[in-house]
Amino acid sequence: MTSLRVTSSIPDGLLEASARDLHQILDGPTLIELEGKPGAPLFVSALMHGNEDSGLVAIQKVLRAAASRALPRPLMILIGNVSAARDGVRRLEGQPDYNRVWPGCVDHKSSAEARVMAQVHSRVIERNAFAAIDIHNNTGRNPHYGVICVEDERVMTLASLFASRAVLFRGLPGTQTASFRDLIPALTVECGQSGVEANAEAAARLVQTVLSLQNLEARRDAEPITLFHTLAQVRVRSDVALKRASNRPWLALNDDLDLHNFERLHRDFNFGLTNDPMPFEVIDENGDDVAGAFFQSDDGRLTLSRSVVPAMLTTQERVIRQDCLCYLMEELHSDT
Numbered sequence: 468m469t470s471l472r473v474t475s476s477i478p479d480g481l482l483e484a485s486a487r488d489l490h491q492i493l494d495g496p497t498l499i500e501l502e503g504k505p506g507a508p509l510f511v512s513a514l515m516h517g518n519e520d521s522g523l524v525a526i527q528k529v530l531r532a533a534a535s536r537a538l539p540r541p542l543m544i545l546i547g548n549v550s551a552a553r554d555g556v557r558r559l560e561g562q563p564d565y566n567r568v569w570p571g572c573v574d575h576k577s578s579a580e581a582r583v584m585a586q587v588h589s590r591v592i593e594r595n596a597f598a599a600i601d602i603h604n605n606t607g608r609n610p611h612y613g614v615i616c617v618e619d620e621r622v623m624t625l626a627s628l629f630a631s632r633a634v635l636f637r638g639l640p641g642t643q644t645a646s647f648r649d650l651i652p653a654l655t656v657e658c659g660q661s662g663v664e665a666n667a668e669a670a671a672r673l674v675q676t677v678l679s680l681q682n683l684e685a686r687r688d689a690e691p692i693t694l695f696h697t698l699a700q701v702r703v704r705s706d707v708a709l710k711r712a713s714n715r716p717w718l719a720l721n722d723d724l725d726l727h728n729f730e731r732l733h734r735d736f737n738f739g740l741t742n743d744p745m746p747f748e749v750i751d752e753n754g755d756d757v758a759g760a761f762f763q764s765d766d767g768r769l770t771l772s773r774s775v776v777p778a779m780l781t782t783q784e785r786v787i788r789q790d791c792l793c794y795l796m797e798e799l800h801s802d803t
């Protein structure tokens with residue numbers, strides 16, 4: 468049974484452990500509440516997805532750098548899916564996705580995992596946290612970007628401290644950042660692929676910067692940020708094989724698709740070959756399938772029927788099946 472552990476000190480071995488070895492130190496999801504100089508705590512979470520290790524490595528860097536000195540403000544750290552991290556997967560079969568069970572979720576509402584996240588959520592709000600940062604990786608090749616749920620000055624400032632791109636995302640109930648909307652400034656950071664030192668370093672720099680900030684007012688020295696908003700999520704129909712097959716619908720995706728994340732793709736851009744009229748389900752924010760508004764299949768080629776910007780495009784079958792193929796976006800406030 469999954470339940471939350473709470474501790475007020477850094478568990479022995481935490482600073483050295485790899486994500487795969489964490490289970491030797493932690494029994495499950497663990498909230499670590501560390502003291503610091505007086506002020507509202509910063510909340511940081513890592514390993515909501517077990518195969519995304521940049522958050523853990525970033526936290527280790529921040530804590531090592533602080534060494535025995537007092538943190539600039541208190542720090543609340545949530546280490547999430549320890550058992551999935553052991554296997555190097557996003558979540559175990561039979562487990563709900565840890566980033567879909569935060570308050571406001573629709574599915575898995577009464578699961579043990581939803582109770583854990585509700586407990587963490589109320590603790591973070593009760594302590595009136597300064598901000599919440601949830602650290603993730605992408606499976607495909609993506610530039611660094613933030614995901615925000617509200618276009619608010621403090622949230623935009625937070626996002627601009629990490630990257631020059633952010634996605635404004637209102638969809639998917641049960642994500643952590645959505646659960647903090649209108650309560651405290653909240654940001655998801657997508658740090659590129661796992662296992663890359665520079666990606667963890669970028670997340671560590673963000674955490675260190677925010678720990679030391681007095682407030683989140685707009686900064687004059689901040690780079691302007693390009694804001695995208697999500698139009699739809701693209702899934703591959705579950706009955707469609709992801710390679711050529713003889714007796715069933717199939718789709719063979721181009722294998723360098725993930726090189727095009729955050730690139731404007733034009734009408735007729737080719738996603739791959741298929742023997743099916745529409746192997747995709749393209750779900751918009753109302754939950755409707757709008758595949759026909761974005762894709763067309765002609766002569767076995769599956770192409771875009773309009774211009775869009777994709778994010779989180781991946782070619783890994785497990786991720787496509789457990790989550791999705793990609794999101795389709797457009798720039799906000801653009802005149803084009």
Ligand SMILES: [Zn+2]
Pocket residue numbers: 515516519566603604
């Ligand atoms: Zn993730």
